[in-house]
Amino acid sequence: MIKKVLIVLLFLLCGCSSNVIHPTLMTINDKEESDEVYAYLNQYLDSFMHDQDTLLGTYEGNDIVWSIADGNAKVVDNQLIKGEDADEYEKISLNAQIVDKEYIFDNICLLDVIHGYLISYFSDDEECLKLAYTYDGLLWYEANDQKCVFKPSSGTKRLRDPSIMRNKDGGFYLLATQGYDNPEIYVWDSADLVNFENERLLQVNASSSAQQMSEKQAWAPEGFYDRIIDKYVLYWSSPEDGGMYYNYSNDLNDISYPQQLLDTGFPVIDGTIFKDGYDYNIVLKDEREPMEEYSRLFVGYSDTDYLGFDEFNMDYITGHQSEGPFIIYRGYNYILYYDDYTRFKFKALFFEDFREHDFEEVADTDIITSVENVKHGSAIALTYPEFLRINEAYDIE
Numbered sequence: 001m002i003k004k005v006l007i008v009l010l011f012l013l014c015g016c017s018s019n020v021i022h023p024t025l026m027t028i029n030d031k032e033e034s035d036e037v038y039a040y041l042n043q044y045l046d047s048f049m050h051d052q053d054t055l056l057g058t059y060e061g062n063d064i065v066w067s068i069a070d071g072n073a074k075v076v077d078n079q080l081i082k083g084e085d086a087d088e089y090e091k092i093s094l095n096a097q098i099v100d101k102e103y104i105f106d107n108i109c110l111l112d113v114i115h116g117y118l119i120s121y122f123s124d125d126e127e128c129l130k131l132a133y134t135y136d137g138l139l140w141y142e143a144n145d146q147k148c149v150f151k152p153s154s155g156t157k158r159l160r161d162p163s164i165m166r167n168k169d170g171g172f173y174l175l176a177t178q179g180y181d182n183p184e185i186y187v188w189d190s191a192d193l194v195n196f197e198n199e200r201l202l203q204v205n206a207s208s209s210a211q212q213m214s215e216k217q218a219w220a221p222e223g224f225y226d227r228i229i230d231k232y233v234l235y236w237s238s239p240e241d242g243g244m245y246y247n248y249s250n251d252l253n254d255i256s257y258p259q260q261l262l263d264t265g266f267p268v269i270d271g272t273i274f275k276d277g278y279d280y281n282i283v284l285k286d287e288r289e290p291m292e293e294y295s296r297l298f299v300g301y302s303d304t305d306y307l308g309f310d311e312f313n314m315d316y317i318t319g320h321q322s323e324g325p326f327i328i329y330r331g332y333n334y335i336l337y338y339d340d341y342t343r344f345k346f347k348a349l350f351f352e353d354f355r356e357h358d359f360e361e362v363a364d365t366d367i368i369t370s371v372e373n374v375k376h377g378s379a380i381a382l383t384y385p386e387f388l389r390i391n392e393a394y395d396i397e
Contacts, residue, residue, distance in 0.1 A: 019154055019199065020184055023206040026248050026256035029070050041096055043305065044278045047227040048166055048387040049260055050364065050383075051082040053283050055094075056277070062098050063160040069093040074100035088385055089170025107227040109170050112383035116397055117328050118390065120162040120174075120380075123373035126160040129174070131193075132309050132371045133164060133387070133396045137328040137348075138362070140369035146361045150196050154187055155179070159186060161220040161324070163378040164193065165232075168225045170379075173252055175221040183213075185221045185236065187252050193386070194393040204247050205238055210256040214240040220270050220324070220376060226306075233306065244271045246307075251349050260310040262300065270323045270376075273306055274354065280306045281354045283325040283336065286316075295321040297338055317349060317359045324376035333351070335362065339376055346374045 023353050037059060044056055055066050066075045071092030074077035080336040090110040096103045116135040128148035133141045143149065152159050156179035163175045169213060172193055176186040183205035188196040205218045217238040223233050234255070235246040247260040247357035259393060261271070267287040274281045280302040288294040317336075324339035336349045336359065348362035382390070390396065 009080075018055045020201045020203055021253065021255060022203045023208070023247070023255050023257045027251075027252070035103075035258060037098060037101070039168075040278060041103060042105055045094065045108060046182075047107070047168065048109045048111055049080055049111070049227045050111050050381075051080065053080045055080065058368060059098055065097040067095045067097075067253055069095040071110065072092060073110055080110065082112065086110070088112065088383075099263060100287070107168070107230065108293050109166075109168065110168065112385060114329075114381045115384040115387045116382060118164065118382050119326075119374075120164050120376050121377040122160050122372045123375055125373065127160055127163050127179075128152075129176070129196075131373075131390070131394060132369070133390075134151055134328070137330050138366055140367070140371050141396045142371055142391070145395070146371060149394060150174075150188075152176075152178075153197060155184065155186065155201055156182065161376040162218070162291055162380075163222045164380045165223045165378070167252075168227065168230075169233075171222070173232075175223060177219050177221065181216050181240075183215045183218055185218050185234075190388045194389060200253070201247075202234075202247075202252065202255045204234060204236055204255060204258055205241070205245070206257060209260070214238060215246075216240045222272060222378065226271070235273065237271065239267050239269055243268050244284075261307070264300075264312055270325065272325050272327065272378075274327050275306075275355060279303065279355070280308070281308055283317075283327070284312075285323045285325075291321055295323070295347060297322050298324055299354065299357070313357055315357065317357075318347070322347070324352065326377055326379045328379050329381070337377060337379075339374070341375075344373075348378070 043163050070395045072086035072258050073092050083155050091111045092108050093106045119132040129150040132142035158179035160177040165173050167358045174188040178186050184203045185202035187200050187202050189198045190196045194371045197377040205213050205215050207213045217240050219234040219237040223234040232249045237244050246261045247258050248256040255390040268284045269287045270285040271282050298316050299317045300309045301390040321342045322338045322340050328335045333352045340347045349359040
């Protein structure tokens, strides 16, 4: 009898859906570094770098001499150069010498040169994964004749707000909103962005003893790998809970309880984080009502890390109701795309210095595309080998 009771209790605790992963307690051991130089350079270096990337040359007037501590690569004139026989996703460690001190930075994945950007999106008539491609951020190419490339098989089967992020070994995770008001998000693994495996639902919006949540919404999930703590950071929106939240995960098969990402004093959604060297920046949608007065994009800044957003510029960067921002780097400037959703347009802004707030509207005629009905897009930089794999599968043209 006791055995039967235990089985029933375990069933109730685990829930009826075996592919829903509920939050667990996860502690993050913050690595406190007394050396400010090490802490600065460690944050400045990205988790993923590309062949021919230029490294920081000086720190407070002192030259930085970079070298490869481990991995098949070299540094030439402050540029990272992959070795001819290097792996596609080569793991490297960097050595930085400043005056008489040396610093080692591990856990960096060195990729090939950026070839272009893959845009993931959905459309109102088809809630599924759709893709497009661009080399320069302005000329867009269709993938799979604008048809769905992937659909969920569990949950609501409604895939919205898709976002692709890299795993720490160079592969990919696909994240998406599950329908509309659900506390779980979709997650898939993918080695090539052609095959999507291990479909699961992560319950990111959940209550704990430390924080009561609505357990209702988890909109527009995005994420990135933080090599400093060796964790993935997932962030998402919940108007019901007043704003944006984040979770940690070891491998997107577990999830921590949510914590508040930032506090603007009013509801916000659709935040996308943009790292520029040491600095972290964010683009957000003002979710206050009435929508005709608010519902526009503004920006925020952090001088510490992605948990330190405490400065917001409330001069809107968009002049009409807008949401779903994402950013593409073009080597000499950036393009910020967004969904001008009440006018059914996809619009864009140029900028060079995010913190100077120098946003300039891109003329509609400069955006050359036959792609239609783009809703809440997201973009990820791809290398040439990665492009070849998706081009063979999706016939990009």
